[in-house]
Amino acid sequence: MQGMLLKKSGYPEENEIVLCTVxxxxxxxxxxxxNFYDKSGMIHISEISPGRIRNIRDYVKEGKVIVCxxxxxxxxxxxxDLSLRRVNETQRRAKMEEVRQEQKAQKIVEFVAxxxxxxxxxxxxxxxxxxxxxxxxxxxxxxxxxxxxxxxKELGVDPMIADEITDVVMQRVKLPEVExxxxxxxxxxxxxxxxxxxEALAQATKINKDAKITYxxxxxxxxxxxxxxxxxxxxxxxxxxxxxxxxxxxKGGQASFQKIESK
Numbered sequence: 001m002q003g004m005l006l007k008k009s010g011y012p013e014e015n016e017i018v019l020c021t022v023x024x025x026x027x028x029x030x031x032x033x034x035n036f037y038d039k040s041g042m043i044h045i046s047e048i049s050p051g052r053i054r055n056i057r058d059y060v061k062e063g064k065v066i067v068c069x070x071x072x073x074x075x076x077x078x079x080x081d082l083s084l085r086r087v088n089e090t091q092r093r094a095k096m097e098e099v100r101q102e103q104k105a106q107k108i109v110e111f112v113a114x115x116x117x118x119x120x121x122x123x124x125x126x127x128x129x130x131x132x133x134x135x136x137x138x139x140x141x142x143x144x145x146x147x148x149x150x151x152x153k154e155l156g157v158d159p160m161i162a163d164e165i166t167d168v169v170m171q172r173v174k175l176p177e178v179e180x181x182x183x184x185x186x187x188x189x190x191x192x193x194x195x196x197x198x199e200a201l202a203q204a205t206k207i208n209k210d211a212k213i214t215y216x217x218x219x220x221x222x223x224x225x226x227x228x229x230x231x232x233x234x235x236x237x238x239x240x241x242x243x244x245x246x247x248x249x250x251k252g253g254q255a256s257f258q259k260i261e262s263k
Contacts, residue, residue: 005106005124006137008036011080016070017087017095022060030060032068034080041080043068049085059084067092101139108142108172112164123161130156142169147229178230180237181260184213184221184244188253196251203243208236222260 020032030043068082113123135141152162227233241257248255
């Protein structure tokens with residue numbers, strides 16, 4: 001976590017999940033640096049872990065990087081009270097992934113800065129001035145650039161810098177794959193019912209050959225679609241379902257489709 005260029009002004013919000021570095025461990029409390037905000041905070045022993053704690057150093061030690069939840073902020077006194085035990089595993093992993101993503105964005109900045117004969121800090125500040133007005137991190141902005149949702153020039157970034165950053169971002173940032181699921185319910189009394197249903201489902205795979213369709217019983221068929229763009233995948237799934245239903249109805253059969261929400 002050392003050498004991160006990201007700096008946030010002011011204080012964190014209550015209930016915000018933050019990254020911290022332990023600076024001192026006392027008998028009943030732990031003192032930390034709230035990373036990125038460059039502020040100090042405190043964790044009372046009761047907020048370290050549920051249950052009785054015999055030795056606080058079994059849980060934390062100086063220099064350890066931990067993920068905490070902000071309980072309260074007193075700006076007048078400069079106090080930030082934090083909790084370690086109120087952060088669940090999902091929140092901890094999400095925060096660490098957020099940090100890894102920002103580190104990846106920083107490496108892109110460092111690479112382009114060297115090419116433009118600028119310091120990484122200088123380039124990072126130029127980008128942050130424009131990008132962080134609309135986004136909470138450079139990486140989230142870079143992801144939208146790859147998805148075609150925005151351009152750096154639209155955000156006001158200097159055209160020369162925007163072109164250099166965009167070229168590298170398109171090479172290095174990969175969008176996460178999303179999974180969409182749905183279920184067809186198909187039935188027909190036609191003597192060639194099996195053939196009709198098979199041909200109906202083929203209408204879906206004609207639209208997207210990578211779609212996975214599985215028979216689950218009772219005339220029900222699951223369909224799974226993977227994509228890096230949720231919106232386009234949703235439109236694709238709708239197009240596939242319409243094609244299947246239209247074909248079944250043209251053959252005198254019955255068909256319905258229901259999207260299955262991911263858990």
